[in-house]
Amino acid sequence: MAGADSSFDCIVVGSGNAGSCAALAASDAGLERVLIIDKCPAEWAGGNGYFTAGAHRTVHGGLADILPIVHNVDPVQAQHTDVEPYTHEQFIADIMRLGNGRSDPELVRALVNNSRAAVQWLSERVHVPFTLSFNRQAYLVNGRQRFWGGMALSTQDGGKGLIAAHHKALQDAGVQTWFDTPAVELVLEDDAIAGVIVRKAGKLAKLTAPAVILASGGYEASTALRAKYLGEQWVNAKVRGTPYNTGDGIALATAVGAALTGDFAGCHSTCWDANAPSDTGDRTLSNQFTKSGYPLGLMLNAHGRRFVDEGEDFRNYTYAKFGRAILMQPGGYAFQVWDSRVEYADDVVRKIWADTVEQLAGKLEEEGLENRCQFVDTVVSYNDAVRRFQAENASLRWDPAIKDGLSTQSNGFSLEIPKTNWALPIEQGPFLAVKVACGITFTFGGLAIDPDTAGILSETTGKPIKGMYCTGELVGGLFYSNYPGGSGLTAGAVFGRKAGEQAAKLTK
Incomplete structure (x- = not known):
């Protein structure tokens, strides 16, 4: 391959949300020959972004601020909807709190300070169909839709709608995308990038470009790298998204001297349908395998014991770490349990129903429950703890839109593992259980970058x-151990725009 077909102004490795943002930003900044390459076939375009629910966490001033960019709220709905402002300070505090203060503060500030502008750009330039996420982020309380957990924005048709909008914008901008084209080596000349060696149609070819943007995801789909960095038990985690995120970007960059940083032992992992595919996400069902209704119920392991505080915090702040907790349980699975007061509308799951807790435990033996008596005792003890707390705190009312303080920890009796909020007895049949496993979304360790330019840093200099x-x-360096839901897509847009704009400055 030679000539015009091998020379570009900028090459982006990865066709997901982040890579798409970078390519479009580079094109808008004046670069005429922008190329996206991806090792996946065209039918797998979109990376992990395709498999998301489309949530975007951003700084905003409340309902009036974000109404102009959403498409599913009419004036009547708006009058009965509450969205509290989400400030820079709150966003920064959430990332730092969940990461135990280890996140790079400058990287965090770059994400937060540019989040609102990035969302506006996605709306106006990419025409992402933003919606208020009534189905996932709001509860109907006293006739009003109340949003909770610092997040309100999603996209119509989830990640599928997000990636479709990106593809349309890229096509209109004249950005090329080559699928079935893995990058195998970065070309470095005189300490500067000069292009990429790719494999296309079974042959190696050199593509020249003064700027290369890596957006090829983490290593969550590689069992070998999961075992190396996360531990042997992670071989058993289920891959939530694309099977093509196998750490290629890390290998490419470190081969030319890039610095690594961040939490290589950490990842985003959530409660996932135990019957979902193991090594890849499903392009049709995508995010529907997520099972995150646990704050309103209980989670018990194969021995019939609880192992997390289901009401520790809003789901947005716990769902990305509870997958790890499930993986560490006997057999690497657990059971989520509710009674009839909780409406469970999820149809993409095998539901196990019973009229009594004892009957439910009997049915769960067929699903891997090893201690039927302990399961029943756990529920009975939990119910007793809830009632005792309620007797001492009669003024508190159950409210899923706030941290309501309904707990299991009273003066007279406390559980070893508390339920801190939303604790109601599991006592009104019929009872429902679903079996869940660990679904790994993405890994937290990665490349060190300059927060202002998204430039990859050298290990030596x-x-x-x-x-x-x-x-x-x-x-790397942005998230540690855990993360606030919706931050990932926003970060991809923020640093993608920075990378594309800087690539244009360099090339021009």
Whole structure:
């Protein structure tokens, strides 16, 4: 391959949300020959972004601020909807709190300070069909839809709608995408990037470009790298998204001297349908395998014991770490349990129903429950703890839109593992259980970048390698142990825009 077909102004490795943002930003900044390459076939375009619910966490001033960019709220609905402002300070505090203060503060500030502008750009330039996420982020309380957990924005048709909008914008901008084209080596000349060696149609070819943007995701789909960095038990985690995120970007970048950073032992992992595929997400059902109704119920392991505080915090702040907790349980699975007061509308799951807790335990033996008596005792003890707390705190009312303080920890009796909020007895049949496992979404360790330019830093100099940028899940140092839901897509847009704009400045 030679000539015009091998020479570009900028090459983006990865066709997901982050890579798409980078490519469009580079094109809008004046670059005429922008190319996206991806090792996946065209039918797998979109990376992990395709499999998301489309949630975007951003700083905003409340309902009036975000109404102009959503498409599913009429004036009557708006009058009965409550969305509290979400400030810079709250967003920063949430990331730092969930990461136990280890996140790179400058990287966090870059994400937060640019979040609102990135969302506006996605709405106006990419025409992402933003919605208020009534189905996932709001509860009907006293006739009003009340949003909770600092997040309100989603996209119509989830990640599928997000990626479709990206593809349309890229096509209109004249950005090329080559699928079935893995990057196998970065070309470095005189300490600056000069292109990429790719495999296309079974042959190696050199593509020249003064700027390369890596947006190829983490290593969550590689069992070998999961075992190496996360531990042997992670071989058993189920891959939530694309099977093509196998750490290629890390290998490509470190081969030319890039610095690694971040939490290589950490990842986003959530409660996932135990019957979902193991090594890949489902392109049709995508995010519907997520099972995150646990704050309003209980989770018990194969021995019939609780192992987390289901009401520790809003789901947005616990769902990305509870997958790990499930994986560490006997057999790597658990059971989520509710009574008839909780409406469970999820149809993409095998539901196990019973008229009594004892009957439910009997049915769950067929699903892997090893201690039927302990299961029943756990529910009975939990119910007793809830009633005792309620007797001492009669003024408290159950409210899923706030941390209502309904707990299991009273003066007279407390559980070893509390339920801190939303604790109601599991006593009104029929009873429902679903079996869940650990679904891994993306890994937290990655490449070190400059927060202002998204330039990849050199291991030896600590300075950006000329012409080399990074965005998306490949960025290291942003999240540790846990993360606030909806931050990932926003981060991909923020650092993707920075990378694309900087690539244009360099090239021009």
